[in-house]
Amino acid sequence: MQYQYDIPSSFWGLFRSVNRDTYIEALLCISEEYEYNNYFLSREVCLQVLGDLYAKQRITLEKEELESDLDVLETPANRILNWLVKTQWLKKLEDYNTMTTNIVIPDYSAVFIDAFDRLVNEQLEDTEVYIQNVYATLFSFRNDSKANVSMLKTALVNTRKLNKALQDMLHNMDKFFGKLLDSKYYGDVLSEHLEGYVEEVVKKKYHILKTSDNFYIYKNDIKQCLKEIREDEAMIDSFETLDLIERGFDDIEQRIANMDKEHSKYIRATVTRLNYLLSDERDMQGLVAQLLTAIGDEKKGEKHLNAISEKMNCSTVEVLSENSLYTRRRRKNFVSEMEPDEKMPELSREDVLRMNKLHHRYSKKQIEEFIRGHMTEGLLRMEELAVDDDETFEKLILAYDYSIRRESKFKTMPGDAKVIDNGKYSYPGFVFVATGKNEASTSEEPAEE
Numbered sequence: 459m460q461y462q463y464d465i466p467s468s469f470w471g472l473f474r475s476v477n478r479d480t481y482i483e484a485l486l487c488i489s490e491e492y493e494y495n496n497y498f499l500s501r502e503v504c505l506q507v508l509g510d511l512y513a514k515q516r517i518t519l520e521k522e523e524l525e526s527d528l529d530v531l532e533t534p535a536n537r538i539l540n541w542l543v544k545t546q547w548l549k550k551l552e553d554y555n556t557m558t559t560n561i562v563i564p565d566y567s568a569v570f571i572d573a574f575d576r577l578v579n580e581q582l583e584d585t586e587v588y589i590q591n592v593y594a595t596l597f598s599f600r601n602d603s604k605a606n607v608s609m610l611k612t613a614l615v616n617t618r619k620l621n622k623a624l625q626d627m628l629h630n631m632d633k634f635f636g637k638l639l640d641s642k643y644y645g646d647v648l649s650e651h652l653e654g655y656v657e658e659v660v661k662k663k664y665h666i667l668k669t670s671d672n673f674y675i676y677k678n679d680i681k682q683c684l685k686e687i688r689e690d691e692a693m694i695d696s697f698e699t700l701d702l703i704e705r706g707f708d709d710i711e712q713r714i715a716n717m718d719k720e721h722s723k724y725i726r727a728t729v730t731r732l733n734y735l736l737s738d739e740r741d742m743q744g745l746v747a748q749l750l751t752a753i754g755d756e757k758k759g760e761k762h763l764n765a766i767s768e769k770m771n772c773s774t775v776e777v778l779s780e781n782s783l784y785t786r787r788r789r790k791n792f793v794s795e796m797e798p799d800e801k802m803p804e805l806s807r808e809d810v811l812r813m814n815k816l817h818h819r820y821s822k823k824q825i826e827e828f829i830r831g832h833m834t835e836g837l838l839r840m841e842e843l844a845v846d847d848d849e850t851f852e853k854l855i856l857a858y859d860y861s862i863r864r865e866s867k868f869k870t871m872p873g874d875a876k877v878i879d880n881g882k883y884s885y886p887g888f889v890f891v892a893t894g895k896n897e898a899s900t901s902e903e904p905a906e907e
Contacts, residue, residue, distance in 0.1 A: 498560035
């Protein structure tokens with residue numbers, strides 16, 4: 459593997475050292491002082507910084523392979539600084555003009571020290587930094603005449619870093635699901651959820667994505683800026699980079715959607731786990747889950763299984779049954795499902811009437827003639843009407859519907875009998891009476907049912 463920097467083999471000794479944590483702490487302390495120094499750090503300054511650090515705490519250093527017996531007799535600050543220089547985590551530069559030995563941090567060491575700092579100290583969220591960088595870079599490129607195409611590549615780099623940060627957040631959700639199963643008590647699950655997931659994920663990461671997340675604040679502006687850049691004919695050579703940035707933003711939205719799903723799954727799993735721990739001693743499902751967990755134990759599973767088999771009574775009525783414990787599912791015929799649906803023939807008017815059990819349609823004139831034809835002395839009493847077939851009954855229904863309309867020439871009144879039941883049909887015992895309206899106009903329109 460070809461590295462960007464030439465890394466000496468002794469450099470990797472720090473990760474195998476028994477004093478690893480002490481060396482990392484010393485590197486972070488020297489690096490912090492290094493940032494605020496205008497030039498190099500002298501050896502004396504480094505020793506003073508380490509001396510102040512270990513004056514506040516007592517440490518024990520084990521002997522390293524590269525140390526001699528005389529090195530072990532040095533003070534902790536001297537031993538640590540000498541070892542870091544010897545393994546080339548730090549380098550010495552001799553200034554013969556001032557007769558001073560200066561200490562510098564090589565490039566490859568700076569990369570690892572930055573990683574140590576990210577592991578130890580709380581950093582500003584990448585999801586917040588990168589999206590602001592993308593927005594600022596694109597806005598400057600669009601409005602600054604001195605901007606060049608390399609700024610688009612910078613925006614692409616930050617977009618990819620944001621995608622990577624979101625992907626890391628998504629993959630790190632697994633450890634929270636694992637802790638749910640490892641927690642055996644209700645209080646442990648609740649503590650892990652409130653102090654672990656809520657503090658580490660919801661408040662620091664997921665909360666940023668869903669509330670004050672700059673992605674949603676700047677998303678539309680960034681897409682509008684990309685659209686304006688694309689419309690500039692002079693930027694035709696940059697279309698590939700623009701496509702990659704837009705694709706990156708689509709991936710960001712997809713990853714945030716996946717975070718939503720994982721968040722919902724974790725909340726449901728937490729509630730289920732809490733309910734289980736509350737009811738495992740009383741609920742049948744909880745007892746069965748405990749039984750299966752005991753059987754599945756790698757060390758004692760077989761012993762538990764033998765003990766259970768000796769106690770089980772398979773002759774009880776609850777166990778013996780004619781019903782199969784496993785019902786084979788019928789396989790679907792894929793070929794038949796792919797066949798086109800059978801087309802239903804278009805129904806004619808007669809078919810529709812037949813389906814509605816209505817074989818005749820009558821006009822308003824026919825209904826009026828039906829009522830007049832059965833009147834006696836201007837009245838049509840239901841008890842005097844012989845309703846013995848479907849046609850008469852249908853006309854009677856339409857006649858009543860016609861009588862309650864505003865333009866009707868007839869109206870109904872209560873009769874002597876409330877309900878008439880002739881054994882075949884049942885209908886109210888009302889009486890039809892003429893209203894005296896103009897009967898000159900008759901309509902051939904069908905009466906509505």
